[in-house]
Amino acid sequence: MRFWAVVVRHACRNMMLTWKSQGMTLFTVSLSVLIFSFFYLVYVNALHIGEKLGDDLRLVVYLDEDPSLPLQEEYRHRILKFDQVERIEFISREQAFKRFEHILGPNNDVLTGVPTDFLPASIEVYPVRTLDSLSRIKRFSDYLQTLPGVLKVQYGKEWIERFYAFIQLMRVITLLSGSLLIMTTTFMVAHTIRLTLFARQQELELLRLVGATNNYIRTPFLLEGALQGGVGACFGLGALLVLYNWIALQFAGPNAISLPAFAFFKWPVVVAIIGLSTLLCVAGSFSAIRRFLHL
Template sequence: MNFIVILLRQTGRNMFHTWKAQTMIIFTVALSVLIFSFFYLIYFNALHLGEKLGEDLRLIVYLEEEPVESLQEEYRRRILRFDQVMRIDFIDSRQAFERLERQLGQDSDILTGVPRNFLPPSIEVYPVPSLNHLSRIKRFSDYLLTLPGVVKVQYGKDWIDRFYAFIQLMRIVTLLSGILLIMTTTFMVAHTIRLTLLSRQQELKLLRLVGATNTYIRMPFLLEALLQGLLGAACGITALLVLFNWIKLQLAGPLPALAHLPFTFFPWPIILCIVLLSSLLCTVGSYSSTRKILQL
């Protein structure tokens, strides 16, 4: 118990005497966490948006003629052989015509005199909604074209390609910002702790003379780095939350349609992981610096 009290007192004294450096470290950690979390939040929401949009995604396979029941089973079997899907619907020409009438609504009179079987029969394939399946849609479409009697396969190719390219870009940016967080946090903490130890060489010699071990000397600096990581990460996450709410508020006015999209902040497990990662990086930087200085 006495050791914990002494440890906390020593840590507080260190942070009080070097408050300018402490403030700079906490600000740097907060900024690094904010940058990383900002891009990760975009990536996080893009993944959820991809799954949401994937629920409405379908491939329309146009056929030369309406398939008999045995051929429908063959189509179903061969489609499921390539990939799992949520649903497979066979639409004949008459059903397609009735659907077109409903879509036209009051303008359906333009179909007067048009044969009810002028639209080709089709198969509507609904893939399982996930980002992984978005990346496989092109291959799925090419495979469906190889089925007998298939004339054309239609799906939202342009937006899928662009959205998937955006996801890949955000994945790279998030990775790079994570590397920036690691390098900045560990370097700043290690450099500051190193300067503090070098400026207190005489005090360290006195502590060794009275029997203090390296672990005893190191513990206040490790606790100090842990607190720096916690405070810096907390400030960064708080700033991101304020920024997130401000952006949502700004977009809700001119673009109300965006209010219905699944934009959400991080759940608590992810926030906890970011805070723990920041604290761990600061502690590792402190440990590395104290280990080198205390071996001199």
């Protein structure tokens, strides 16, 4: 217990000696966590939206005639052979007519005298709603086009391709911001620890001469790095939460634009980000101590 009390006292003293560089490091860590967590939050919510896509992820396969039951089973078998799907629905010409009539509503009188079989039969294929489905849907459409009796395959091509491109862009940006977080936190903490080591060089040499162990010398600096990483991550996530609430407030109200549900991080993710930032800063601190003191 006494050992940790001494460690905390030395760590606080170290931070007071180099408070300017400590503040700059804390700001850098906070900004890096804010940038990374912002893009990661957008990426996670985009994936969540992708898993809840509606009819835009439906492929409609138009047929030249109503398929018989054996032909329906053959279609089902060949579709499932290519990829897993949520469900497959066969729509006859008569069912397509009733749907169209229902869509027209009170204006369905325009269909008076129109044959009930003028619309083509179709197969509605609903792929599993995941990001992988977005990447494979073009190939899935091309495959369905090769089935016998298929006239045309339609799906929300433009919307899906743009959404998938956005997901891919956010993935790259998230990886880049994560790399920025790693480099900035480790470099800035290592630089700050080096300044502290230079400021206390003579004192540390005396400690080693009187028999201080490596752990006794090293632990305060590791604790200093952990504090910078943990506190900086908390500040960064706190700033993100304020930004999130402000944006949510702007889109609140009866006249606001209807947007998909956009959720903040759950507690396990928050803890993981804080833990990652802390570990990175401890690693930067350990690197600086090892090089300077040869421990």
